[in-house]
Amino acid sequence: xxxxxxxxxxxxxxxxxxxxxxxxxxxxxxxxxxxxxxxxxxxxxxxxxxxxxxxxxxxxxxxxxxxxxxxxxxxxxxxxxxxxxxxxxxxxxxxxxxxxxxxxxxxxxxxxxxxxxxxxxxxxxxxxxxxxxxxxxxxxxxxxxxxxxxxxxxxxxxxxxxxxxxxxxxxxxxxxxxxxxxxxxxxxxxxxxxxxxxxxxxxxxxxxxxxxxxxxxxxxxxxxxxxxxxxxxxxxxxxxxxxxxxxxxxxxxxxxxxxxxxxxxxxxxxxxxxxxxxxxxxxxxxxxxxxxxxxxxxxxxxxxxxxxxxxxxxxxxxxxxxxxxxxxxxxxxxxxxxxxxxxxxxxxxxxxxxxxxxxxxxxxxxxxxxxxxxxxxxxxxxxxxxxxxxxxxxxxxxxxxxxxxxxxxxxxxxxxxxxxxxxxxxxxxxxxxxxxxxxxxxxxxxxxxxxxxxxxxxxxxxxxxxxxxxxxxxxxxxxxxxxxxxxxxxxxxxxxxxxxxxxxxxxxxxxxxxxxxxxxxxxxxxxxxxxxxxxxxxxxxxxxxxxxxxxxxxxxxxxxxxxxxxxxxxxxxxxxx
Amino acid sequence: xxxxxxxxxxxxxxxxxxxxxxxxxxxxxxxxxxxxxxxxxxxxxxxxxxxxxxxxxxxxxxxxxxxxxxxxxxxxxxxxxxxxxxxxxxxxxxxxxxxxxxxxxxxxxxxxxxxxxxxxxxxxxxxxxxxxxxxxxxxxxxxxxxxxxxxxxxxxxxxxxxxxxxxxxxxxxxxxxxxxxxxxxxxxxxxxxxxxxxxxxxxxxxxxxxxxxxxxxxxxxxxxxxxxxxxxxxxxxxxxxxxxxxxxxxxxxxxxxxxxxxxxxxxxxxxxxxxxxxxxxxxxxxxxxxxxxxxxxxxxxxxxxxxxxxxxxxxxxxxxxxxxxxxxxxxxxxxxxxxxxxxxxxxxxxxx
Ligand SMILES: [Fe+2]
Ligand SMILES: [Fe+2]
Ligand SMILES: [Zn+2]
Ligand SMILES: [Zn+2]
Numbered sequence: 001x002x003x004x005x006x007x008x009x010x011x012x013x014x015x016x017x018x019x020x021x022x023x024x025x026x027x028x029x030x031x032x033x034x035x036x037x038x039x040x041x042x043x044x045x046x047x048x049x050x051x052x053x054x055x056x057x058x059x060x061x062x063x064x065x066x067x068x069x070x071x072x073x074x075x076x077x078x079x080x081x082x083x084x085x086x087x088x089x090x091x092x093x094x095x096x097x098x099x100x101x102x103x104x105x106x107x108x109x110x111x112x113x114x115x116x117x118x119x120x121x122x123x124x125x126x127x128x129x130x131x132x133x134x135x136x137x138x139x140x141x142x143x144x145x146x147x148x149x150x151x152x153x154x155x156x157x158x159x160x161x162x163x164x165x166x167x168x169x170x171x172x173x174x175x176x177x178x179x180x181x182x183x184x185x186x187x188x189x190x191x192x193x194x195x196x197x198x199x200x201x202x203x204x205x206x207x208x209x210x211x212x213x214x215x216x217x218x219x220x221x222x223x224x225x226x227x228x229x230x231x232x233x234x235x236x237x238x239x240x241x242x243x244x245x246x247x248x249x250x251x252x253x254x255x256x257x258x259x260x261x262x263x264x265x266x267x268x269x270x271x272x273x274x275x276x277x278x279x280x281x282x283x284x285x286x287x288x289x290x291x292x293x294x295x296x297x298x299x300x301x302x303x304x305x306x307x308x309x310x311x312x313x314x315x316x317x318x319x320x321x322x323x324x325x326x327x328x329x330x331x332x333x334x335x336x337x338x339x340x341x342x343x344x345x346x347x348x349x350x351x352x353x354x355x356x357x358x359x360x361x362x363x364x365x366x367x368x369x370x371x372x373x374x375x376x377x378x379x380x381x382x383x384x385x386x387x388x389x390x391x392x393x394x395x396x397x398x399x400x401x402x403x404x405x406x407x408x409x410x411x412x413x414x415x416x417x418x419x420x421x422x423x424x425x426x427x428x429x430x431x432x433x434x435x436x437x438x439x440x441x442x443x444x445x446x447x448x449x450x451x452x453x454x455x456x457x458x459x460x461x462x463x464x465x466x467x468x469x470x471x472x473x474x475x476x477x478x479x480x481x482x483x484x485x486x487x488x489x490x491x492x493x494x495x496x497x498x499x500x501x502x503x504x505x506x507x508x509x510x511x512x513x514x515x516x517x518x519x520x521x522x523x524x525x526x527x528x529x530x531x532x533x534x535x536x537x538x539x540x541x542x543x544x545x546x547x548x549x550x551x552x553x554x555x556x557x558x559x560x561x562x563x564x565x566x567x568x569x570x571x572x573x574x575x576x577x
Numbered sequence: 578x579x580x581x582x583x584x585x586x587x588x589x590x591x592x593x594x595x596x597x598x599x600x601x602x603x604x605x606x607x608x609x610x611x612x613x614x615x616x617x618x619x620x621x622x623x624x625x626x627x628x629x630x631x632x633x634x635x636x637x638x639x640x641x642x643x644x645x646x647x648x649x650x651x652x653x654x655x656x657x658x659x660x661x662x663x664x665x666x667x668x669x670x671x672x673x674x675x676x677x678x679x680x681x682x683x684x685x686x687x688x689x690x691x692x693x694x695x696x697x698x699x700x701x702x703x704x705x706x707x708x709x710x711x712x713x714x715x716x717x718x719x720x721x722x723x724x725x726x727x728x729x730x731x732x733x734x735x736x737x738x739x740x741x742x743x744x745x746x747x748x749x750x751x752x753x754x755x756x757x758x759x760x761x762x763x764x765x766x767x768x769x770x771x772x773x774x775x776x777x778x779x780x781x782x783x784x785x786x787x788x789x790x791x792x793x794x795x796x797x798x799x800x801x802x803x804x805x806x807x808x809x810x811x812x813x814x815x816x817x818x819x820x821x822x823x824x825x826x827x828x829x830x831x832x833x834x835x836x837x838x839x840x841x842x843x844x845x846x847x848x849x850x851x852x853x854x855x856x857x858x859x860x861x862x863x864x865x866x867x868x869x870x871x872x873x874x875x876x877x878x879x880x881x882x883x884x885x886x887x888x889x890x891x892x893x894x895x896x897x898x899x900x901x902x903x904x905x906x907x908x909x910x911x912x913x914x915x916x917x918x919x920x921x922x923x924x925x926x927x928x929x
Binding site for chain 2: 408
């Protein structure tokens with residue numbers, strides 16, 4: 001009989017036994033519903049495994065700490081002590097991150113559908129369970145903010161706004177890359193780029209800003225999320241090492257990793273950079289976004305991860321990483337922020353004008369900042385009161401840059417902006433604008449990927465601002481005050497009547513720009529289509545632009561995996577910029 | 578799929594502060610539950626608020642989500658609710674509780690010297706067949722986890738993921754039991770031996786065949802219903818409850834019943850989930866009839882093969898003391914019929 005009833009099982013032996021659960025099928029082979037261009041070796045790289053007996057109590061303990069933290073935060077009076085400027089921007093941030101968590105989970109499912117190596121499956125599955133946990137915790141955070149913070153308007157209909165909002169729709173676009181398309185490319189997007197490179201920014205650096213602004217419950221929640229990421233990063237690395245064993249995968253890895261990098265940079269850098277620097281009242285942070293980026297992205301990810309892949313035969317030119325940093329230095333988020341602020345009537349959160357204290361911080365961090373952007377911010381503050389009777393957006397719309405077809409954000413770097421023309425489903429030529437040649441490359445090499453009524457301003461072209469506000473349901477419960485406001489004051493809030501008094505017509509910058517350049521129509525919206533798109537409904541879309549006119553290589557208008565692979569590695573190799 | 582309910586208007590009309598609750602949540606009951614608040618619309622849909630269509634599509638034309646991912650259709654997928662409202666926190670609470678109870682059973686078996694009382698014939702049976710159910714659970718896990726992504730509402734996706742998670746927990750619990758017994762009862766409980774028997778023993782081959790066939794399911798709706806209405810009530814009930822639980826209790830086995838009881842408690846959740854889903858589809862005002870025909874086809878396609886697997890396990894029962902195959906078979910067949918009746922579905926196809 002046992003002498004030491006509390007003795008512990010060997011973790012290694014438990015893992016060895018659990019690993020025996022898979023077997024080679026004899027009667028029926030699994031049928032995948034997703035296609036991949038990758039091939040797999042016999043033996044995969046073994047990542048960290050989770051035994052449920054250890055995993056479940058560990059996660060429960062973390063959950064208890066987080067959920068307990070909400071009560072503690074309430075007792076400590078956090079809702080009224082935390083900075084209001086910061087609390088407002090949690091509305092889009094938390095909800096878009098919830099979508100990202102759902103994307104990360106679903107990513108595991110598509111990867112598992114095509115990866116035949118049993119060794120990898122356990123880790124993927126546990127990650128999906130983690131991601132369900134992250135959704136629960138972050139929705140609970142959203143719910144807590146809704147119930148307890150001073151001005152919850154916007155939270156209350158947040159999930160309704162999310163897919164149609166000018167900025168958050170671009171987040172839906174990015175994170176959807178993590179579970180649509182080739183599962184391995186999707187896996188790289190989520191595990192290798194978003195989780196390995198960017199969770200340190202989103203779940204470590206951002207919570208630090210939250211704490212500085214008195215919001216420690218955000219920090220508690222996201223630190224707990226981040227504690228699971230080491231395993232997710234390990235899943236990504238094991239996936240990479242597994243597919244690397246097959247030489248024929250290498251061009252695919254080179255191609256897919258660059259694309260995953262670019263689409264993530266294109267959304268996350270302007271979005272998170274703006275939130276971190278333009279929504280923090282606290283100015284004690286001596287590091288700016290670019291400094292943090294250099295530490296987390298350049299040093300810890302690019303130099304110690306991507307460059308190391310070179311020793312394993314993956315040859316990725318540094319151009320894309322260099323270019324992303326150059327765009328940040330050129331003011332990617334500083335140019336995006338004023339545009340975002342000027343669209344305040346269309347948003348579901350409030351904005352706070354910058355103050356002298358903010359100007360000082362920006363100038364110290366980015367010498368020359370005031371000369372370049374100061375006047376805009378002064379104008380913004382001057383027009384914040386409804387008695388001024390003027391809306392900054394009206395002036396902004398005049399010279400606004402087009403929005404990018406691929407990343408769906410504004411083309412704010414003039415020298416990078418480019419376009420191409422292609423046909424809609426009726427064969428009519430139209431113009432697509434891109435924020436960068438890289439975004440154009442993503443669109444060109446992924447026929448059929450970018451669907452839907454993508455351009456917010458095309459969709460609302462010709463309507464008055466007040467009409468769009470009403471259509472999007474952006475009024476508070478009193479039926480007249482806007483949810484979005486250009487300041488945080490309780491009085492002097494803008495109502496729909498104030499807007500009507502200085503109403504103007506929305507013009508899509510894409511349509512205007514195409515016309516000015518003498519290009520084919522820049523509009524991609526149609527009222528005839530149920531989803532407002534001239535190229536199908538995103539739920540049965542037939543790509544029409546591949547191979548010059550649209551039939552696809554089989555002549556039936558459908559693009560198949562072989563077509564994609566050809567576009568990916570054959571016909572359209574890495575484009576040197 | 579017309580007629581998605583405009584969120585929240587019902588609640589807005591009541592006098593509470595509308596800006597302090599999630600107005601997109603259409604509560605099933607009088608008030609939104611925390612499960613509804615934390616789950617609903619975390620998966621976006623062109624049938625809910627994504628009016629501009631999906632922004633990212635597959636090269637073959639499928640959108641981010643695809644209505645054709647299941648042959649079933651309902652007016653409003655987002656109206657589905659898990660009757661037990663499982664979300665992450667209770668999932669971890671319950672899962673950790675299962676593991677604690679099993680650990681407690683092992684600990685007391687050791688400290689109280691209970692393993693010496695176990696019927697030796699039952700110990701022999703456990704050496705032979707005690708861990709094989711782990712492969713069944715693992716096989717179900719491997720398809721459930723793959724099909725979860727395509728489901729057309731967050732409540733469905735989360736339900737399938739958590740189902741996969743409980744299957745993995747159950748599979749591992751049987752394997753760890755073998756490890757523990759190896760130490761306490763002097764060997765013979767290797768996973769390799771169990772696997773060899775899973776792969777080669779004739780009595781288990783019809784079970785393996787049907788589990789492998791699950792891997793060919795491409796329709797997530799079919800997956801929920803085949804696992805919920807056929808595989809679990811017939812095969813799961815037969816091996817877990819009728820064989821391992823009843824046999825273990827009679828043989829004074831202090832560990833196996835603790836494992837199975839916990840699995841059955843999770844099984845009750847899945848039973849309710851699948852039953853609710855079957856009703857949800859069968860009673861849909863527009864598509865109910867077509868759904869019922871489709872589900873009947875699935876039942877007809879899976880029940881005979883599953884019953885063959887049940888019948889093939891008679892020799893396994895014969896090798897275990899204190900269990901009766903005929904009674905066990907009758908119990909699971911009756912149980913499944915009651916389940917189908919509760920779902921409002923027709924008689925299953927009789928076994929040959
Ligand atoms: Fe996550
Ligand atoms: Fe993750
Ligand atoms: Zn994550
Ligand atoms: Zn772009």
